[in-house]
Amino acid sequence: MQLTFFLDDGEIEALRGLDPDRDWRELQRGERAWVLQSYLRLERAGYPVRLASRLPEAGVVVFHAKQRRELQRECRECRERCARGGGKLVLVAVRGDVGRWAGADFEVVQNRHSADGRRRFFVPHWPQPGLLPRDAARGATLARIAYKGFDRNLHGYFRSAEWRQFLAARGIDWVVDSVAFAERGTHGEALEWPDFRAVDAVLAVRPAACPRRDSKPATKLYNAWLAGVPAMLSPDVAFGELRRSPLDYLEVTGPAEAQAAVRRLLAEPGLYQRMVANGRERAAEFTAGAVLERWLELLEQILPERVRAVAPGVNRAWRQSLSA
Numbered sequence: 008m009q010l011t012f013f014l015d016d017g018e019i020e021a022l023r024g025l026d027p028d029r030d031w032r033e034l035q036r037g038e039r040a041w042v043l044q045s046y047l048r049l050e051r052a053g054y055p056v057r058l059a060s061r062l063p064e065a066g067v068v069v070f071h072a073k074q075r076r077e078l079q080r081e082c083r084e085c086r087e088r089c090a091r092g093g094g095k096l097v098l099v100a101v102r103g104d105v106g107r108w109a110g111a112d113f114e115v116v117q118n119r120h121s122a123d124g125r126r127r128f129f130v131p132h133w134p135q136p137g138l139l140p141r142d143a144a145r146g147a148t149l150a151r152i153a154y155k156g157f158d159r160n161l162h163g164y165f166r167s168a169e170w171r172q173f174l175a176a177r178g179i180d181w182v183v184d185s186v187a188f189a190e191r192g193t194h195g196e197a198l199e200w201p202d203f204r205a206v207d208a209v210l211a212v213r214p215a216a217c218p219r220r221d222s223k224p225a226t227k228l229y230n231a232w233l234a235g236v237p238a239m240l241s242p243d244v245a246f247g248e249l250r251r252s253p254l255d256y257l258e259v260t261g262p263a264e265a266q267a268a269v270r271r272l273l274a275e276p277g278l279y280q281r282m283v284a285n286g287r288e289r290a291a292e293f294t295a296g297a298v299l300e301r302w303l304e305l306l307e308q309i310l311p312e313r314v315r316a317v318a319p320g321v322n323r324a325w326r327q328s329l330s331a
Contacts, residue, residue: 009066203234229293232286
């Protein structure tokens with residue numbers, strides 16, 4: 008079946024020419040990080056895919072759930088063309104950080120907790136494009152800890168003078184590589200998310216009231232593995248379900264545990280090196296190539312089988328949504 012990645016952006020021609028590792032700043036929003044990046048990596052691997060802001064008459068359409076209204080509007084404006092497809096559109100929504108939508112036939116979700124193996128399938132989020140690993144010559148030095156992400160996903164304590172003073176007293180710089188998220192108004196020009204060359208550890212502790220916490224991906228964990236740095240992370244579902252060893256990351260729920268984790272890394276340089284070595288092994292599961300294989304498995308094996316299994320129900324909700 009023809010595979011189309013649907014993106015309502017207005018710059019489709021220019022977007023097709025992006026290189027995900029070179030142009031990573033163009034991939035900060037969810038719909039671009041998932042839909043555009045998946046298109047770019049599949050297309051560069053020789054897979055027959057299309058990127059479009061118009062729906063085809065038939066085939067598999069992958070879109071981000073944030074753009075469900077744009078997709079509905081597109082099809083309402085093209086009822087005749089959609090009708091010619093004879094109900095042969097199979098709609099695959101990447102849920103991302105938003106809620107479920109009944110109009111999708113299938114969903115791609117960001118962790119195993121959200122998957123059911125029937126209509127909802129886990130595909131890991133792409134790792135940070137263009138990632139530059141830590142300089143191995145830094146050894147077990149712990150002189151620079153960083154947070155890389157959006158402002159709203161960082162516990163407030165880690166913006167306080169108290170936390171900075173705690174680290175400074177131990178000769179550690181605290182780097183907040185972050186901006187406020189504002190959809191298309193996000194200003195990420197100053198971000199340096201791929202650059203871990205002078206980063207010795209990462210910390211990412213979400214606020215207790217973080218929305219849809221259980222649907223988040225484990226990206227910060229496997230970015231740390233790929234970068235060659237230990238991670239101090241909050242008890243998110245996505246992190247926990249990947250954990251096989253205490254060396255995978257140090258779990259932190261708040262200020263006291265964060266301070267204890269830092270003290271431990273300083274006191275046990277052997278632990279630092281063991282965590283880096285363990286992360287190097289775990290990282291193989293989450294390279295861009297490994298995630299590409301997961302996409303190919305979904306598109307070539309899982310979806311065709313599930314479409315055959317549920318064919319009478321495919322598109323029923325979609326057709327109902329069009330008449331709403």
